[in-house]
Amino acid sequence: MTDAGVAESIRRGMADCSPAERKVARVLLSAYPSAGFETVARLAERAGVSGPTVLRFVHRLGYRGFPDFQEALRHDLDERSASPLRILASRPPADGEPQGLRDRAAAITTGTIQRTFDDVSTHDLERCVELISQASGSVVIAGGRYSNLLGRVLALHLEQLRPRVRMLSDQPSARAAMVEDLGRRDVMVLFDYRRYEEQTLRLARHARARHTAVVLFTDTFLSPIASEADVVLASETAAPSPFDALTPALALIETVVAGCFERLGDAAVDRMARADRAAADLGLY
Incomplete structure (x- = not known):
């Protein structure tokens, strides 16, 4: 998976989906995030598709299965409401020699802009x-x-x-x-x-x-x-x-x-x- 949130991954993935899978994506986005915590059967019913279609959709996004998708969704919810202090606390320690502010900022900023485009x-x-x-x-x-x-x-x-x-x-x-x-x-x-x-x-x-x-x-x-x-x-x-x-x-x-x-x-x-x-x-x- 990329650094994108789950909702953005769903939105990006729609272009490569079958028409039935796009129905699942639209239901997930229209009632995000609550729809993602429903059962496979309930989500399939809401989208008007079969249960296997829901599973194919989450596999297409890169998840091993529906429980894996829901675990990513829980993590996404934490990230969506993260405050600056929580972002700071969750940041992993730097490896190796300390990097200067200029070089560290340049690497992070250019990478962030490049991924955006x-x-x-x-x-x-x-x-x-x-x-x-x-x-x-x-x-x-x-x-x-x-x-x-x-x-x-x-x-x-x-x-x-x-x-x-x-x-x-x-x-x-x-x-x-x-x-x-x-x-x-x-x-x-x-x-x-x-x-x-x-x-x-x-x-x-x-x-x-x-x-x-x-x-x-x-x-x-x-x-x-x-x-x-x-x-x-x-x-x-x-x-x-x-x-x-x-x-x-x-x-x-x-x-x-x-x-x-x-x-x-x-x-x-x-x-x-x-x-x-x-x-x-x-x-x-």
Whole structure:
């Protein structure tokens, strides 16, 4: 198995599955993680397939059997809720000679970014660019305690390329009004990483109810929003500190911005030029 969480492994594995096995995957993801703790017979019934199909699916993912799959699921649940202190406590001791901070950080960071790009879905990346660049309504962006910082980076770039890019307001009445205005012409971009936040999940469900496309940036353990999202872009979290890495997520954001710039073409260049003229007129920079 890879370093990905169980949910992300299921999502990645769907492309290689038979139609019947994909039914099992969809049931597991739509009711993750509880569906994974049901019996083989119950899971097969929910998916409308046979028991052997469920077993073939977990074997295809690389597990020896269903008990092995459920054991991995229990471990995954611990990882999904891990705090920085728990991550630090679970980190194995370094072998051999102590490595300097620069070399250690470089090895971990480059590896984390490389695995992120190796595993990200080309289809999801291109679909994300398409949804954001072609939305005829608004692109509304929101995140959580820390991930809101990532959302602001994306918003600051996108607002230079296209109109109607907005961070979801922190002010309750303004936030409610912005969410109420969502419709099928809009796109909601959400950032949600482990120790996932219920308020962000509620935003996704509200957006789906209003037929708004949902783009999710998350980690490889997969936010519960993944089952509500049209697009999921997952990044690895390994870092030299006890805190989850933001660098791989930033690399994905910069890739999406590059894709939107290419997709929008002359319209983006014209908007940037107009913004520069307005800034000069106002003495902003």
